[in-house]
Amino acid sequence: MTKLTNTTKAATGMTGAGTAGVDATGVVIVGAGPTGLTLACALARQGVAVRIIERAAEFHTGSRGKTLNLRSLEILADLALGERLAAVGRTHLPFRKYFDGEYVNETEPFAGARPTATVPYAASLWLPQTRVERLLRERLDEYGVKVELATELVEFRQDGGGVEVRLADGGRIAAEYLVACDGGRSTVRKLLGIPFVGDGDPEPMMVCGDVEVEGLEADAWHQWFGPQGAFMLCPLPGTRRWQLQAGPETDGEGRAVAPSLESFQRLAALHTGSEDLRLTNATWLSTWRVNVRMAERYREGRVFLAGDCAHVRPTAGGLGMNTGIQDAWNLAWKLGYVVRGLAAPALLDTYQEERLPIAAWTLDVTSAGLAAVVAAAGTPGVGVEAGRVGDVTGLALGYRWSRLAGGGGTDGDRAAGLGAAGPDVRRVAIDHTDDGGLRAGDRAPDSPCPGPEGSPARLFEHFAGDHFTLLGLGPSARPSLTALPDHVRPVPLDDADGAIRAAYGVTGDALVLVRPDNHIALIAPADGRVDVLAYLKALR
Incomplete structure (x- = not known):
């Protein structure tokens, strides 16, 4: 392994940790979604002083992400959440498909899958993101750390000694490091001026919401496709709620109608051909637009980006929440080791080196997956499974190119990885599912x-x-x-x-x-x- 040298160049700033009259901590995390909460739990377990702040006055109630893949399940089990997640989630959810209102078939992506000696989880776990966040908050509370709601970062300054965060209420926090987990519209990323490279569609592609449903069995993910487009209802385990996803209703001039319970009901009748399906009690209404973007870099001095703050992608494959959790897992031990004095600050350079290529790969495969779903929408019996492009389990994703892969990667692996921020980032070989060998940088199997x-x-x-x-x-x-x-x-x-x-x-x-x-x-x-x-x- 190449000797790590400290190449960190902190941005010019005004203050550092420990300034008089300022609350001090080790790490400030901005954003209390799955990424920020996973990072906070992993740091708190190491004994690192951490504060996690959230601009919203209340915790989110919309389901949003709804699956944990196999790699995320391994990570959260390491944080002692395995049994708690299994108690509220569901595996082996069938996909029940209809075309032009008529039943066509039923499939299940993990049918017949069983745990193996090296892989303890056989299938993804279905549960709403809100439940994942709640369990992570409970785990964080066991370490004596609570999410600070209605606490908004408006500015920060950094120098070689630390970061000072200024809050909307006038409060200030001094820390050694700041991690932004504040989503695709990240305040921190914008303040840093880091370009969010890619493209997006200004027109809504899908409306989403959480509703209650009468007249439908909650034993499958119901997917209607046909000439009118797509309409899907997925039951959310442990609740009476369903997540609705559909192409938007349009008005007489072809413009998308804002999501509402009434528009959801009209879409249900249009796609299912049934007047017996009744939607009630909509608690979350959202519009989703295609965005495929990635931050040019994940670090500026003592400030890091993670999760949707660093990359946004199509929903195909369900990789959003999972990629954020896995960002946090990669960064947490490195940040903790540096704060605790077990490693030099140069270790933190490997966070971008390892995770930025993963994000680029994720953007590629989810874009391909979305295109496959759209292309298959007019084919009877084909549903969202068409979007399973590449490894959605997360188990085959490793870091062979990393300087941390001691003696395990080829010169080509390292050349690709060490240039990870350059134009060839998407060419790094990420998925090692079929090459048959295990090398340094790969996930360590169970046994x-x-x-x-x-x-x-x-x-x-x-x-x-x-x-x-x-x-x-x-x-x-x-x-x-x-x-x-x-x-x-x-x-x-x-x-x-x-x-x-x-x-x-x-x-x-x-x-x-x-x-x-x-x-x-x-x-x-x-x-x-x-x-x-x-x-x-x-x-x-």
């Missing part, structure tokens, strides 16, 4: 393994937390597991049946160093302790 006193356990249980994990496969790796830094957890594994070796693509005895975000840092020979220590030293 059954012994736990304390030989009890059954799984690798993910050893990974959970904010430490590096050093797997020692075989007896000759045992000596390399001694005298390690406190933030490295050694895990000796005999692996008598070879299952873990097979999962990690190694033969014989070996060492595997796993990052705190559960990506492979380094694969080394059993006697490669010096390589592991050199990797860790390079972070300092």
Whole structure:
């Protein structure tokens, strides 16, 4: 791994953390959606002082995103939310499709899928984004941190010592770092002057809303396609509500009509051909326009962008909420390590290096997915499944090109990644589903393994937390597991049946160093302790 050098260039500012008369903290997070909340939980778990502020006076009630993919489920389980999510969500939701008002067929994208030794979750989890946010807030509260509602950032200044945030009520917060998770219209991004590159359609493509429905079974996602366009109703687990998505109603001059319960009811009659389907109690009304945009950079000095603040994309594949959660997961351990003095500030440069190419890939595949759905709208029996382009599970997305991929990436991988902010960013090979090999930078697979006193356990249980994990496969790796830094957890594994070796693509005895975000840092020979220590030293 290349030695990390501090290339951070803080923007000129007026103040730093610890200024007299200013509230001080380690990290300020702007925006309390899934991205900001995941980041806050992961930082608070490390003991980092964090404040999370939200401009809105009340928490959002609209469903918005409605699925967690497999990688996001692994992340949130690491934050001890796995069982809580499973209790309120739903897997294996059938897609019931109609064409021109008539039933055509029913399919289920994860039909027959079962957990495997290396993948603990078989299917995406369906639940409204509001439930995800609520559970994250509850987890954050367990760390003694609460979202500060009606707290609006209006300005900030930064220098080499920190960031000072000025609030609409006149209050000020001094912090070491600021992270913007404040959505596509981000105030922070605009104040930084970072271009949001891409394009969008000013005309609404879809209206959305949360409604209650009479006359329809809540056992499937109902999708009507036909000459009039699309109309979809998806039940929201744990509630009486449904998420409605449809092409907008138009007036006599072809202009889109603002969404309302009355327009939703007219659209239902038009697409379903039924007068028995009754919509009531609309609590969220929204208009969705196609936007495909990405920030030119994710960092300016001590300020970072994450989630929709950094990238917006079509809804195909359900990657929006998931990509934001995964941004936060990547940034959290790096930011925490720097604040805690476990790594040099240069580690933070790898956040953009690793996540910006993922965003570019996401924009490409969701744009292709949306085009596929639109093209298939006139074909009976084809629904939103047409938008499943590329890996929507998140499991095959890794960082082989990263400078943090110790000895695992090719020169070509690194050349692509280190130029991630340049014009070739979309050409980085992101999805490694079919290449058959596991390398540094890839997601670390799960596997059954012994736990304390030989009890059954799984690798993910050893990974959970904010430490590096050093797997020692075989007896000759045992000596390399001694005298390690406190933030490295050694895990000796005999692996008598070879299952873990097979999962990690190694033969014989070996060492595997796993990052705190559960990506492979380094694969080394059993006697490669010096390589592991050199990797860790390079972070300092």
